[in-house]
Amino acid sequence: xxxxxxxxxxxxxxxxxxxxxxxxxxxxxxxxxxxxxxxxxxxxxxxxxxxxxxxxxxxxxxxxxxxxxxxxxxxxxxxxxxxxxxxxxxxxxxxxxxxxxxxxxxxxxxxxxxxxxxxxxxxxxxxxxxxxxxxxxxxxxxxxxxxxxxxxxxxxxxxxxxxxxxxxxxxxxxxxxxxxxxxxxxxxxxxxxxxxxxxxxxxxxxxxxxxxxxxxxxxxxxxxxxxxxxxxxxxxxxxxxxxxxxxxxxxxxxxxxxxxxxxxxxxxxxxxxxxxxxxxxxxxxxxxxxxxxxxxxxxxxxxxxxxxxxxxxxxxxxxxxxxxxxxxxxxxxxxxxxxxxxxxxxxxxxxxxxxxxxxxxxxxxxxxxxxxx
Amino acid sequence: xxxxxxxxxxxxxxxxxxxxxxxxxxxxxxxxxxxxxxxxxxxxxxxxxxxxxxxxxxxxxxxxxxxxxxxxxxxxxxxxxxxxxxxxxxxxxxxxxxxxxxxxxxxxxxxxxxxxxxxxxxxxxxxxxxxxxxxxxxxxxxxxxxxxxxxxxxxxxxxxxxxxxxxxxxxxxxxxxxxxxxxxxxxxxxxxxxxxxxxxxxxxxxxxxxxxxxxxxxxxxxxxxxxxxxxxxxxxxxxxxxxxxxxxxxxxxxxxxxxxxxxxxxxxxxxxxxxxxxxxxxxxxxxxxxxxxxxxxxxxxxxxxxxxxxxxxxxxxxxxxxxxxxxxxxxxxxxxxxxxxxxxxxxxxxxxxxxxxxxxxxxxxxxxxxxxx
Numbered sequence: 001x002x003x004x005x006x007x008x009x010x011x012x013x014x015x016x017x018x019x020x021x022x023x024x025x026x027x028x029x030x031x032x033x034x035x036x037x038x039x040x041x042x043x044x045x046x047x048x049x050x051x052x053x054x055x056x057x058x059x060x061x062x063x064x065x066x067x068x069x070x071x072x073x074x075x076x077x078x079x080x081x082x083x084x085x086x087x088x089x090x091x092x093x094x095x096x097x098x099x100x101x102x103x104x105x106x107x108x109x110x111x112x113x114x115x116x117x118x119x120x121x122x123x124x125x126x127x128x129x130x131x132x133x134x135x136x137x138x139x140x141x142x143x144x145x146x147x148x149x150x151x152x153x154x155x156x157x158x159x160x161x162x163x164x165x166x167x168x169x170x171x172x173x174x175x176x177x178x179x180x181x182x183x184x185x186x187x188x189x190x191x192x193x194x195x196x197x198x199x200x201x202x203x204x205x206x207x208x209x210x211x212x213x214x215x216x217x218x219x220x221x222x223x224x225x226x227x228x229x230x231x232x233x234x235x236x237x238x239x240x241x242x243x244x245x246x247x248x249x250x251x252x253x254x255x256x257x258x259x260x261x262x263x264x265x266x267x268x269x270x271x272x273x274x275x276x277x278x279x280x281x282x283x284x285x286x287x288x289x290x291x292x293x294x295x296x297x298x299x300x301x302x303x304x305x306x307x308x309x310x311x312x313x314x315x316x317x318x319x320x321x322x323x324x325x326x327x328x329x330x331x332x333x334x335x336x337x338x339x340x341x342x343x344x345x346x347x348x349x350x351x352x353x354x355x356x357x358x359x360x361x362x363x364x365x366x367x368x369x370x371x372x373x
Numbered sequence: 374x375x376x377x378x379x380x381x382x383x384x385x386x387x388x389x390x391x392x393x394x395x396x397x398x399x400x401x402x403x404x405x406x407x408x409x410x411x412x413x414x415x416x417x418x419x420x421x422x423x424x425x426x427x428x429x430x431x432x433x434x435x436x437x438x439x440x441x442x443x444x445x446x447x448x449x450x451x452x453x454x455x456x457x458x459x460x461x462x463x464x465x466x467x468x469x470x471x472x473x474x475x476x477x478x479x480x481x482x483x484x485x486x487x488x489x490x491x492x493x494x495x496x497x498x499x500x501x502x503x504x505x506x507x508x509x510x511x512x513x514x515x516x517x518x519x520x521x522x523x524x525x526x527x528x529x530x531x532x533x534x535x536x537x538x539x540x541x542x543x544x545x546x547x548x549x550x551x552x553x554x555x556x557x558x559x560x561x562x563x564x565x566x567x568x569x570x571x572x573x574x575x576x577x578x579x580x581x582x583x584x585x586x587x588x589x590x591x592x593x594x595x596x597x598x599x600x601x602x603x604x605x606x607x608x609x610x611x612x613x614x615x616x617x618x619x620x621x622x623x624x625x626x627x628x629x630x631x632x633x634x635x636x637x638x639x640x641x642x643x644x645x646x647x648x649x650x651x652x653x654x655x656x657x658x659x660x661x662x663x664x665x666x667x668x669x670x671x672x673x674x675x676x677x678x679x680x681x682x683x684x685x686x687x688x689x690x691x692x693x694x695x696x697x698x699x700x701x702x703x704x705x706x707x708x709x710x711x712x713x714x715x716x717x718x719x720x721x722x723x724x725x726x727x728x729x730x731x732x733x734x735x736x737x738x739x740x741x742x743x744x745x746x
Contacts, residue, residue, distance in 0.1 A: 059676075068676055069675075069676035069677070261671060261672065262671075265671070266665075280674045280675045281675065282675055283671060283672050283674075283675060291669075292639075292667045292668055292669035292670075293667070293668055293671060294665045294666070294667050294668075295665055295666055295667075295668045295671075296664075296665035297665075298634060298635075298638070298656060298666065298668075299634065299656050300683075301653045301656075301681060301683040302442075302653045302654065302655055302656060302683040302684070302685070303432075303441055303442035303683070303685070304442070304683065305682075305683045305684055305685060305688065306681075306683050307680065307681065307682045307683070308674060308679075308680065308681040308682075309678075309680045309681075310673075310674040310675040310676070310677065310678045310679050310680070311675070311678055312675070312676070312678060315678065
């Protein structure tokens with residue numbers, strides 16, 4: 001069999017603001033790979049099927065000299081992230097041709113200290129490529145897909161962004177920290193930002209299961225309709241409506257799920273109830289700006305006894321993963337839990353997909369389909 | 374006996390920035406009181422001995438239409454705060470002439486919700502006056518002063534600012550919230566701001582007792598020398614030294630005791646260790662400014678899994694008060710715990726004393742001596 005093309009999304013330049021497809025990333029089709037003869041050296045040859053375009057990947061598009069929670073991409077090498085693939089050939093016990101593999105990319109996160117992330121080995125991918133030979137098996141896992149569930153869902157509703165948050169108590173009170181404080185949250189009010197995204201839409205449903213009033217924000221009418229279909233009590237467009245105005249009217253808020261940061265976090269602080277719990281999952285407003293945010297309501301942290309808790313989903317995986325995969329995929333198939341995907345077809349458009357999630361233009365979990373099974 | 378003068382500090386005008394003695398507050402000597410005949414109506418006549426000039430009183434000098442954790446002062450009426458006095462006459466069981474009373478002013482705080490603070494009854498003082506008739510006894514307490522301890526210490530090292538923080542574990546991990554996370558803090562690094570003040574100097578000593586490395590900041594050479602005498606490992610002047618530079622060199626910090634807010638809080642976020650705990654006690658930088666603070670490091674809350682917890686000492690009093698008064702005054706007398714006071718003599722200078730604590734010019738707990746016993 002003749003060598004085939006092995007397209008790759010190459011990290012070409014550190015963006016100063018938003019990533020620019022064709023400039024900060026380039027789709028490269030120069031490489032070829034012979035699927036029958038490529039040396040495996042004890043590894044596994046994987047055909048990449050789908051990739052996850054996550055907002056946090058923007059953090060990897062930085063100067064590698066700057067420390068962060070995840071290693072920086074290397075200029076000239078492929079970008080990478082979470083992915084699902086199919087094993088084509090294997091020289092590793094436990095993996096055989098036809099297996100579906102899931103790569104949580106745990107190894108690219110540093111779980112103990114930010115101070116060594118500069119030096120993390122990049123051998124663990126899955127790269128944003130069509131074919132890849134994997135030789136590090138720390139986090140490569142064979143999955144048995146739930147019948148009826150598209151594989152891509154293992155990157156979204158059944159994947160990284162939500163798997164650590166698989167139970168209401170995990171969503172609304174971070175492990176151990178708040179379990180004693182949350183107590184009965186029925187009747188309390190939650191505010192969920194980036195609510196139509198993979199994480200947000202899951203949080204909204206879990207908060208409703210808890211019996212909370214749920215205020216949600218998103219950036220398009222289409223997303224607001226989706227949020228209403230999930231049971232959100234309030235869904236508003238943060239681009240056209242003042243967040244504070246909504247929160248003054250519908251709040252105060254007891255639980256804030258933050259994926260926004262900046263001015264919206266400030267509005268939430270301004271409209272928080274006494275003993276409010278802020279769950280700091282992400283701050284998309286901060287990924288593309290180094291200017292900082294003008295905060296006027298930080299003082300409320302003291303006067304209203306607000307707690308803010310940052311977390312990284314990876315930290316919580318070891319404890320929750322098993323239960324999650326037993327429970328959640330089934331609920332996604334039977335419709336007890338709803339999800340939505342926004343598909344980009346073709347690795348050649350991966351750069352645009354990465355930009356879209358930064359701009360908040362995706363409607364649902366952003367997936368790049370690289371190949372059909 | 375002829376009526377005597379009853380001097381009063383009157384709240385005259387809402388300050389736009391710092392309070393201005395003689396303008397936002399006025400010392401009034403027009404009132405007189407007949408100590409023998411003044412009607413008590415079941416109340417207690419108290420001679421005010423000393424008053425506490427606390428930074429948080431600035432919060433009371435606001436438009437009463439703005440909600441906060443403590444009621445606003447009323448224009449034309451005396452200001453008030455924590456105080457110590459002596460009973461002159463009493464019509465109330467449990468209080469007799471000669472008793473020393475301590476007024477935690479609990480009633481002026483709203484413990485359950487910020488949303489009713491506008492309507493809190495102001496009958497509980499102690500007002501910033503020379504003599505007062507108290508008819509509400511909810512929080513008026515007879516104290517038995519520890520021999521050798523000046524009464525004013527019950528407003529500082531043995532009073533409100535620290536009484537809720539009477540144990541190392543209470544200082545470094547707020548009630549229940551962090552006890553599981555703090556674990557062994559020996560060898561960890563704490564950063565304490567406004568460290569030479571009544572609260573800060575106590576925190577520094579408790580953190581040293583915990584075996585922590587303690588970085589401290591204050592605004593004068595005199596205060597830095599005091600901090601060194603308390604055992605601080607690092608003491609720097611935040612007015613002449615860049616906080617970030619110190620923290621880069623001496624950090625990262627595991628525990629941050631915030632009494633500063635603003636740019637210093639931002640520097641602490643920028644130099645926090647993974648899983649750092651920020652204890653949000655106060656934000657003096659925010660009391661006198663409505664402009665807000667430009668924050669560049671909020672994103673670290675997520676990536677470094679930082680927890681921030683606001684608290685109000687009053688919330689914790691019911692649980693810790695008894696043990697505190699059994700343990701702490703003795704340690705203050707025998708020198709096991711050190712404290713420092715900065716005395717202003719005479720109620721006529723109370724306005725200046727309130728300003729000095731806002732400007733950070735006090736060296737130790739600011740006390741206004743109104744009268745000798």
